Amino acid sequence: MDDLKTPSLVLDKQRLAINTATMTQRMKKLGVRLRPHLKTAKSAEVAKIALEGNFGGVTVSSLAEAGYFLDHGICDITYAVCIVPTKLDAAAALSKSGADLKLITDSPEVAHAIAAHAESYQVLVEIDCGEHRTGVAPDSSALLAIADAISCSGRSRIIGVLTHAGHSYLCRSQEEMEAVANDERAAAVTAVERLKSAGHDCSVVSVGSTPTATFAKNLVGVSEVRPGVYVFMDLFQAGIGVCSRSDIALTVLASVIAHRPEVNELMLDAGGLALSKDRSTQALDEDCGYGLVCDAVTAEPISGLIVASVHQEHGQVTAPSPLPFERLPVGAKVRVMPNHACMTAAAHDTYNVIGDGCKIVDTWDRCNGW
Amino acid sequence: MDDLKTPSLVLDKQRLAINTATMTQRMKKLGVRLRPHLKTAKSAEVAKIALEGNFGGVTVSSLAEAGYFLDHGICDITYAVCIVPTKLDAAAALSKSGADLKLITDSPEVAHAIAAHAESYQVLVEIDCGEHRTGVAPDSSALLAIADAISCSGRSRIIGVLTHAGHSYLCRSQEEMEAVANDERAAAVTAVERLKSAGHDCSVVSVGSTPTATFAKNLVGVSEVRPGVYVFMDLFQAGIGVCSRSDIALTVLASVIAHRPEVNELMLDAGGLALSKDRSTQALDEDCGYGLVCDAVTAEPISGLIVASVHQEHGQVTAPSPLPFERLPVGAKVRVMPNHACMTAAAHDTYNVIGDGCKIVDTWDRCNGW
Numbered sequence: 001m002d003d004l005k006t007p008s009l010v011l012d013k014q015r016l017a018i019n020t021a022t023m024t025q026r027m028k029k030l031g032v033r034l035r036p037h038l039k040t041a042k043s044a045e046v047a048k049i050a051l052e053g054n055f056g057g058v059t060v061s062s063l064a065e066a067g068y069f070l071d072h073g074i075c076d077i078t079y080a081v082c083i084v085p086t087k088l089d090a091a092a093a094l095s096k097s098g099a100d101l102k103l104i105t106d107s108p109e110v111a112h113a114i115a116a117h118a119e120s121y122q123v124l125v126e127i128d129c130g131e132h133r134t135g136v137a138p139d140s141s142a143l144l145a146i147a148d149a150i151s152c153s154g155r156s157r158i159i160g161v162l163t164h165a166g167h168s169y170l171c172r173s174q175e176e177m178e179a180v181a182n183d184e185r186a187a188a189v190t191a192v193e194r195l196k197s198a199g200h201d202c203s204v205v206s207v208g209s210t211p212t213a214t215f216a217k218n219l220v221g222v223s224e225v226r227p228g229v230y231v232f233m234d235l236f237q238a239g240i241g242v243c244s245r246s247d248i249a250l251t252v253l254a255s256v257i258a259h260r261p262e263v264n265e266l267m268l269d270a271g272g273l274a275l276s277k278d279r280s281t282q283a284l285d286e287d288c289g290y291g292l293v294c295d296a297v298t299a300e301p302i303s304g305l306i307v308a309s310v311h312q313e314h315g316q317v318t319a320p321s322p323l324p325f326e327r328l329p330v331g332a333k334v335r336v337m338p339n340h341a342c343m344t345a346a347a348h349d350t351y352n353v354i355g356d357g358c359k360i361v362d363t364w365d366r367c368n369g370w
Numbered sequence: 371m372d373d374l375k376t377p378s379l380v381l382d383k384q385r386l387a388i389n390t391a392t393m394t395q396r397m398k399k400l401g402v403r404l405r406p407h408l409k410t411a412k413s414a415e416v417a418k419i420a421l422e423g424n425f426g427g428v429t430v431s432s433l434a435e436a437g438y439f440l441d442h443g444i445c446d447i448t449y450a451v452c453i454v455p456t457k458l459d460a461a462a463a464l465s466k467s468g469a470d471l472k473l474i475t476d477s478p479e480v481a482h483a484i485a486a487h488a489e490s491y492q493v494l495v496e497i498d499c500g501e502h503r504t505g506v507a508p509d510s511s512a513l514l515a516i517a518d519a520i521s522c523s524g525r526s527r528i529i530g531v532l533t534h535a536g537h538s539y540l541c542r543s544q545e546e547m548e549a550v551a552n553d554e555r556a557a558a559v560t561a562v563e564r565l566k567s568a569g570h571d572c573s574v575v576s577v578g579s580t581p582t583a584t585f586a587k588n589l590v591g592v593s594e595v596r597p598g599v600y601v602f603m604d605l606f607q608a609g610i611g612v613c614s615r616s617d618i619a620l621t622v623l624a625s626v627i628a629h630r631p632e633v634n635e636l637m638l639d640a641g642g643l644a645l646s647k648d649r650s651t652q653a654l655d656e657d658c659g660y661g662l663v664c665d666a667v668t669a670e671p672i673s674g675l676i677v678a679s680v681h682q683e684h685g686q687v688t689a690p691s692p693l694p695f696e697r698l699p700v701g702a703k704v705r706v707m708p709n710h711a712c713m714t715a716a717a718h719d720t721y722n723v724i725g726d727g728c729k730i731v732d733t734w735d736r737c738n739g740w
Contacts (some may be wrong), residue, residue, distance in 0.1 A: 005433075005460070005740060006456075007740055008740065061683045061684065063375075081639060081683050081684070082623045082628050082637070082639075083627075083699045084626075084627055084700060086701055087375075087625075090375070107700045109539055109699065110700055113701075117605070125731055132630070134630075134637055166681065210390060255457075257504070258476055258477060269451060269454070273713070273716050276647060277649070277713065292696075297411050312431060313409070314503060314504070315430045321517060331454040331455045331456055331479075332476045343642060343643070366539075368717075368719070369717075370378065
């Protein structure tokens with residue numbers, strides 16, 4: 001790792017393997033399929049590890065990701081952001097290239113456009129289970145209107161429902177997350193039962209977020225779960241109790257570039273670009289600023305040091321107690337744990353993968369952009 | 371522009387040309403050289419336009435940028451982030467490839483490491499003119515210690531000083547920005563005079579930020595100015611009075627992907643990744659959330675619509691008055707003005723350049739990463 005330029009992404013392969021195996025086992029125990037959401041990792045190599053012991057289907061957040069994973073031999077792909085008519089041709093092109101692609105919508109107008117399109121599509125209706133971002137209510141008339149519209153031309157077909165309990169990020173205890181997981185399951189199951197009663201042949205009941213996947217006790221009626229950030233974990237997930245900090249597999253290697261002992265600050269060459277400007281831990285008991293400063297070798301947090309503010313290429317580090325300037329001379333390296341792994345990873349195009357003893361054992365690419 | 375996928379970056383070539391010509395004329399009038407900071411644009415094509423009528427030198431925020439611009443024929447490059455010893459070999463490699471590279475430091479330890487290095491470097495001492503991020507005080511003993519250390523081996527040499535009035539972003543009036551510009555100039559001139567008195571042959575007196583470059587009245591003693599975001603401008607610069615919104619050249623094209631009329635919200639496919647999580651306008655009178663929603667063709671703001679919250683690929687739009695759902699059906703396109711152009715552009719690898727009448731006239735690449 002000594003030869004790595006800074007800033008750069010470091011991925012701990014052992015932690016990654018433990019996080020993915022743990023989730024795989026959880027889903028097996030609950031009797032559901034795991035369809036990892038690859039929006040976090042955007043990496044074929046991470047996908048390979050996350051898919052070990054699973055059925056092989058994945059979730060993506062953009063059609064560019066879908067194309068990338070298809071190029072890497074993954075065919076069963078759910079694009080989990082509402083489709084719009086202008087993207088249907090691109091979706092059809094992916095299907096023609098071999099993708100077993102599922103789309104989602106919560107709009108009767110879009111459903112009509114899908115039905116009217118010359119190509120055929122597999123569609124899931126997005127259900128709102130309480131996050132209130134997108135999706136129709138499970139008891140809404142829109143649910144049936146969408147399904148009817150999709151099916152009317154006979155080309156495209158409705159294959160089930162999909163929901164995402166993003167509001168699990170507001171939970172602060174295991175009990176709350178378990179309750180949201182129950183709501184998530186109930187919303188999806190209620191919706192799919194209504195579709196079946198109306199004569200739609202639906203097999204997919206898709207739920208998922210990392211907190212609800214981690215704490216769900218009962219997934220009866222659910223066919224698959226789509227957590228994403230669990231592969232890397234991050235300070236936000238640790239802060240709400242989904243994991244511990246020692247599970248966090250992704251960090252940013254940075255160099256100390258300046259000291260300001262007179263104000264108990266030092267500066268890193270990882271700023272708002274390398275770390276992202278995500279401030280999600282601000283809402284938690286322990287605000288980690290823009291990231292937690294850790295030892296470069298052990299990845300253990302250095303007591304109380306956080307990146308308190310950022311400029312584009314500068315991260316300003318401080319702590320309540322005097323900074324260890326002697327331990328961290330100008331030129332020293334540290335690793336910064338991110339608030340939100342999805343956002344931080346997106347600024348980088350390569351994972352520097354470390355094995356035992358902090359040796360770089362591989363570099364893996366990422367599929368950024370749209 | 372109808373055929374552009376969403377989300378994607380749209381760059382208005384006319385606005386860009388006006389912004390760059392205006393700054394070029396200002397610097398000429400003030401009798402100083404303009405050394406654009408290309409950390410915002412990271413684009414050889416933007417550099418070409420920004421350098422029209424100027425001496426040809428540029429500023430960069432990473433050695434990757436330096437390499438990219440060198441590959442595009444730009445040799446005179448100042449790397450304006452404190453160098454660390456581990457990056458000296460990479461800097462030397464750039465010089466050997468033809469770069470006329472200037473480095474900066476504020477550390478006597480780094481200065482000794484530079485002097486001890488087998489290669490020779492041109493070094494500017496970074497001066498703190500009031501931002502308190504990096505840099506030594508103009509009246510500090512460290513200033514002379516750094517210069518002496520650099521020069522002692524006879525290989526590397528001190529060529530001047532560099533300062534950045536980043537605290538101009540805290541100003542809320544033209545008068546305040548003019549005052550900070552005075553401080554910026556005074557700090558640099560004071561420091562360089564001390565170096566000259568101590569026998570150092572210094573020719574570079576480098577200052578700059580977009581607000582101070584825009585409102586400086588007197589730059590006597592300054593040799594060059596390094597604004598960056600002026601090429602694109604953004605909502606933050608408009609909010610503090612540096613430009614008007616109609617000067618903003620960079621926007622993100624996005625599609626409406628869902629309606630939630632019951633809570634007066636609609637959803638875009640531009641979220642935290644496509645817009646960045648920069649919230650700089652939160653500190654201003656008019657908080658624009660994560661961006662201002664504009665007409666896709668005219669780029670005129672649609673009254674009161676802002677991106678109020680973001681998820682990775684979702685931007686949630688609302689307004690104090692009822693949203694124009696009929697004007698913006700699912701599938702409609704809008705353009706989002708960014709809070710902070712440097713952060714927003716960094717998520718994208720291509721500029722879709724529009725000329726008269728919103729026709730795409732070119733696509734330009736960007737150099738992301740480090």
